[in-house]
Amino acid sequence: MKIKRHSAALGFFAAGTLVLSACGTDQNVPQGGGNPALAGLNVDCGTKPVSAEGSSAQKNAMDVFARDYGIACEGQQLNYTKSGSGKGVAAFTAGQIDFGGSDSPLDEADGEVAKAAERCQGNPAWNIPMVFGPIAVSYNVEGVDDLVLNADVIAKIYQGQIKNWNDPRSPR
Structure with a gap:
């Protein structure tokens, strides 16, 4: 085999x-503070905290991203709640959070792509792979x-x- x-x-x-x-x-x-990978970047920090939720598997990585965002954007926060991929997608498509963390891309067959496009005022939502975390080789x-x-x-x-x-x- x-x-x-x-x-x-x-x-x-x-x-x-x-x-x-x-x-x-x-x-x-x-x-001296900060992530050297962020040095020299022009980051638009916005005026309010960024809220997100979703996959618990991504929580540790999101904590690092939140720390670096707070360093790059002094006084700003990225708040990530681990609630599960499904809840993250649902909260994003409902407009309750700024982005959702999920273990899989939005599912067109379940209507998630259409709901996200509506939430994004006709623009597509982006599926951006951020964290790899497989469990086993079988x-x-x-x-x-x-x-x-x-x-x-x-x-x-x-x-x-x-x-x-x-x-x-x-x-x-």
Whole structure:
């Protein structure tokens, strides 16, 4: 049985996410303040706080975005409430918040695209991927119940260097 690349890609991101979330602290502001990636940007800070809600999986990333927004726009706030993707989309399309965080794009079949366009006064709502957070790599190979996929193997699968579950480079 061959390993599917999209499953491998999800595993690669999951492994990377776990490693990256384990490093650092909650206080990643360089001396002198601010995120160097924001230096020199002309940010329109508006006049009122930005409100958002949605996916709880995105909460940690949104906290970092909120911190950097507050640094770039002194005295301004980005308030994000983790309430679930569905509630985020519903609150956005109802005009209750400035943007919604969701684990999937707006669904045209469910009318979300049309509701968002109405809320945006005829303009399309943007689906902007911001956070990657897959959970697991799965496999279904009859008779195999102890396959080991370490970070090196997952990376090689993602890069197309390992194409079969029984590749000798896969640890046992």
